[in-house]
Amino acid sequence: MFYVSPKGSDSNPGTISQPFFTMARAVEETRKNEGKKAIYVESGCYDNTHIDLDERDSGLFIGAQHSDDDKDKPVLRGGIQVTGWQQEGDGLYSLKLPQEVSADVRIIEINGALKPRTRFPETGFAKHLSKYNVAWVSTSGGGFKTMPTDEERQTLKYDPANIPQDFDWCDTEVAVIHRWDESLVCVESHDAKSHTIKFSTPCGNPPGSFEVQDFVVFNSAYNMTPGYFRVDKTNRIIYYRALPGESMENACAFLPTQDRIINISGPIKDIKIENLALTSTMSPLVDIYYHRANMPNTYGAMGVPGAIDSTGALENCEFSGIDFFSIGGWGIRLNGENSNVTVKNCTIVNSGGGGIRIKNGNKCDITNNHISNIGLVHYSSIGIYASGCNIVKNTVENAPYTGISLADGPGTMVSFNQVRNAMEVLNDGAGVYVTFGDNGIMSGNIVENIRHTGYPHSQRFGLYIDEQANGWVAEGNITINCTSAMLSHMNYKGGNTIRNNVFASHDSDVMLLLIRSDDHIVSGNTFHAKGTVAFSGKAGAITEFENNRIYSAAGKIEHIHISDDYEWAAPVALGDSIPLGGHHDIKRTP
Numbered sequence: 001m002f003y004v005s006p007k008g009s010d011s012n013p014g015t016i017s018q019p020f021f022t023m024a025r026a027v028e029e030t031r032k033n034e035g036k037k038a039i040y041v042e043s044g045c046y047d048n049t050h051i052d053l054d055e056r057d058s059g060l061f062i063g064a065q066h067s068d069d070d071k072d073k074p075v076l077r078g079g080i081q082v083t084g085w086q087q088e089g090d091g092l093y094s095l096k097l098p099q100e101v102s103a104d105v106r107i108i109e110i111n112g113a114l115k116p117r118t119r120f121p122e123t124g125f126a127k128h129l130s131k132y133n134v135a136w137v138s139t140s141g142g143g144f145k146t147m148p149t150d151e152e153r154q155t156l157k158y159d160p161a162n163i164p165q166d167f168d169w170c171d172t173e174v175a176v177i178h179r180w181d182e183s184l185v186c187v188e189s190h191d192a193k194s195h196t197i198k199f200s201t202p203c204g205n206p207p208g209s210f211e212v213q214d215f216v217v218f219n220s221a222y223n224m225t226p227g228y229f230r231v232d233k234t235n236r237i238i239y240y241r242a243l244p245g246e247s248m249e250n251a252c253a254f255l256p257t258q259d260r261i262i263n264i265s266g267p268i269k270d271i272k273i274e275n276l277a278l279t280s281t282m283s284p285l286v287d288i289y290y291h292r293a294n295m296p297n298t299y300g301a302m303g304v305p306g307a308i309d310s311t312g313a314l315e316n317c318e319f320s321g322i323d324f325f326s327i328g329g330w331g332i333r334l335n336g337e338n339s340n341v342t343v344k345n346c347t348i349v350n351s352g353g354g355g356i357r358i359k360n361g362n363k364c365d366i367t368n369n370h371i372s373n374i375g376l377v378h379y380s381s382i383g384i385y386a387s388g389c390n391i392v393k394n395t396v397e398n399a400p401y402t403g404i405s406l407a408d409g410p411g412t413m414v415s416f417n418q419v420r421n422a423m424e425v426l427n428d429g430a431g432v433y434v435t436f437g438d439n440g441i442m443s444g445n446i447v448e449n450i451r452h453t454g455y456p457h458s459q460r461f462g463l464y465i466d467e468q469a470n471g472w473v474a475e476g477n478i479t480i481n482c483t484s485a486m487l488s489h490m491n492y493k494g495g496n497t498i499r500n501n502v503f504a505s506h507d508s509d510v511m512l513l514l515i516r517s518d519d520h521i522v523s524g525n526t527f528h529a530k531g532t533v534a535f536s537g538k539a540g541a542i543t544e545f546e547n548n549r550i551y552s553a554a555g556k557i558e559h560i561h562i563s564d565d566y567e568w569a570a571p572v573a574l575g576d577s578i579p580l581g582g583h584h585d586i587k588r589t590p
Contacts, residue, residue: 524548
């Protein structure tokens with residue numbers, strides 16, 4: 001056993017009375033021992049922390065020395081405190097970046113609050129003029145019918161009516177929206193005559209694909225408002241305009257220096273990390289085009305690192321009771337092979353990336369975690385994104401994209417989770433989403449407030465069973481104020497069962513959509529809407545429709561044409577209440 005304390009010294013022996021000062025020194029000492037070993041961390045703050053773990057660290061425990069006090073966890077900070085702000089006038093302050101801080105600063109903390117970069121427009125998105133009118137086949141079908149060129153991925157044409165004439169593109173970055181993804185890219189050059197900007201790296205998808213033409217510009221000097229910052233990368237100066245009454249002379253400000261605090265490489269077994277707090281990590285740009293070339297179908301800010309990050313194989317490992325706050329990327333991102341890995345009782349608040357990511361899982365569990373206010377830098381961030389995992393009793397709130405996403409792995413469970421206010425920016429996702437895995441269970445989840453402001457209603461869903469996810473049972477779930485309550489999409493082999501769920505909307509319609517799908521059982525569900533209760537599905541999409549309770553305050557229950565993805569077949573009556581396959585006036589069932 002070794003001990004670490006803010007009052008320690010790395011020249012000490014690491015005992016409880018003479019502790020080490022840094023985590024790295026403690027890890028170095030534990031490697032002299034085989035079998036189980038432990039590092040106990042005293043309460044306090046540890047700035048500029050970075051730890052590398054590998055196969056030599058199997059059997060290692062890292063945790064708080066006094067784990068009974070949840071409010072006094074040791075704080076591992078991936079950054080440093082900065083002082084010396086200079087007043088520029090009108091509430092504007094400047095600070096020369098310390099040498100150890102990269103000019104690529106995208107997230108900072110001042111007086112305990114996370115501060116955003118300047119953005120244009122201040123709210124919402126601007127519209128560009130670029131178009132890429134090539135059909136998207138499907139993810140499993142290989143993507144676009146014709147692959148875009150680098151030039152199509154790397155240029156954007158804007159409408160000069162939407163951009164001020166004195167707009168300075170120097171040091172700016174652009175988030176290009178692609179429906180279920182976005183590309184955050186640096187502006188390399190600007191042609192004022194053709195109103196065209198060129199990016200330093202290609203976008204993951206070309207601007208204007210999927211008929212989406214939204215974009216937003218970050219880090220501009222134009223119209224800098226209180227509470228926002230920007231970075232002059234050339235001169236390495238950060239500017240911040242203080243809020244009314246906010247003094248920067250004695251401000252407690254932190255800038256990130258590390259993109260990972262705990263980095264795990266190589267195969268490792270039997271490690272446990274618990275009861276720590278991690279904060280202040282960088283939010284690097286991701287060349288999503290490069291990542292897709294090496295890892296097909298990459299999306300969801302997968303390339304952004306985690307405060308705890310791994311690329312090696314993990315076996316029998318546990319991460320519990322860890323608090324993540326004011327971080328640039330994911331809280332936990334485990335990108336290697338993962339077997340019997342557990343993430344439980346963690347809190348992730350205010351992150352530039354996503355919450356928890358477990359790739360290539362086998363018998364893994366993500367349980368009882370609370371995740372809120374994510375995707376503050378990368379809009380394609382997901383609360384929990386995993387494969388081969390059971391995802392149970394978690395809470396996800398305020399996400400720009402999907403709340404919980406499970407991909408691959410048969411027989412997994414997504415149950416008893418709560419998701420609120422997901423899908424606030426992007427489209428084609430859901431509160432709870434599953435794909436590419438058979439015979440799973442989606443049960444007991446509560447999903448609230450999945451809205452569709454500014455986009456077609458069919459693009460944001462409460463629950464979503466996507467392509468090649470067959471044999472699923474969606475049971476006992478509740479969606480509240482999710483107009484598109486549930487979608488099953490591109491599921492032909494054996495269909496799915498949707499039973500004993502409640503789909504309610506107090507202020508709008510409720511829709512159940514079965515698109516490019518066959519052989520679904522829909523039974524024992526309650527549909528309750530202020531507006532229309534609507535069903536979409538071709539003939540054969542539903543093979544059983546029994547004992548469903550349907551109520552529309554507006555008195556409208558109907559089968560409507562939602563999608564052009566298929567040709568409508570002749571009407572087929574299923575049961576006594578809902579004929580599917582065409583447009584019908586359907587008698588309301590008490």
